[in-house]
Amino acid sequence: MAKTAEVKIAIFGRAGVGKSALVVRFLTKRFIWEYDPTLESTYRHQATIDDDLVTMELLDTAGQEDIIQREGHARWADGFAIVYDITDKGSFDEVLPFKNLLDEIKKPKNVTFILVGNKADLDHSRQVSTEEGEKLATELACAFYECSACTGEGNISEAFYDLCREVRRR
Ligand code: GDP
Ligand code: MG
Numbered sequence: 001m002a003k004t005a006e007v008k009i010a011i012f013g014r015a016g017v018g019k020s021a022l023v024v025r026f027l028t029k030r031f032i033w034e035y036d037p038t039l040e041s042t043y044r045h046q047a048t049i050d051d052d053l054v055t056m057e058l059l060d061t062a063g064q065e066d067i068i069q070r071e072g073h074a075r076w077a078d079g080f081a082i083v084y085d086i087t088d089k090g091s092f093d094e095v096l097p098f099k100n101l102l103d104e105i106k107k108p109k110n111v112t113f114i115l116v117g118n119k120a121d122l123d124h125s126r127q128v129s130t131e132e133g134e135k136l137a138t139e140l141a142c143a144f145y146e147c148s149a150c151t152g153e154g155n156i157s158e159a160f161y162d163l164c165r166e167v168r169r170r
Pocket of ligand 2 (some may be wrong): 019020021036060068
């Protein structure tokens, strides 16, 4: 018989990397060009993953909150997507600080998360190579996806579903 489960996921990453665009793409299969950057939203989404009905709660953080708010988000969620923008090296450099914060909050548990390099459609302005993304993911022992919320390339849905699977295995 199918089981129902609830999985709480928070999306972390510097402001402007495309967190909202990714969440909206995942939920609606559409791309919204402009999305209020200061907005923090939670969405509920039901999906059937491997024959189980899963209710996903997605927290789209603004990426400009203070440390107290950030720690609250880290405590709330079971799984995380840490997003950077392949055209913004600075956003890539912020991945590790995000991961360290999660480790700190979740210890002694291992943090369940995926690494997402967004804006893959902007290859001409790329500042972070696919290899660098893969290397960091290997070091952090997490799954890695390069994708584009704009074109939909990179299978964003699978990234979110894999994260759910990973959370439920723990
Ligand atoms: P957030 O602050 O991380 O939520 O970022 P947003 O989702 O608001 O996106 C920031 C800007 O990047 C917006 O102007 C989006 O249109 C743009 N953007 C987001 N994802 C992509 C993408 O995959 N490709 C391109 N070309 N632009 C994107
Ligand atoms: Mg946003």
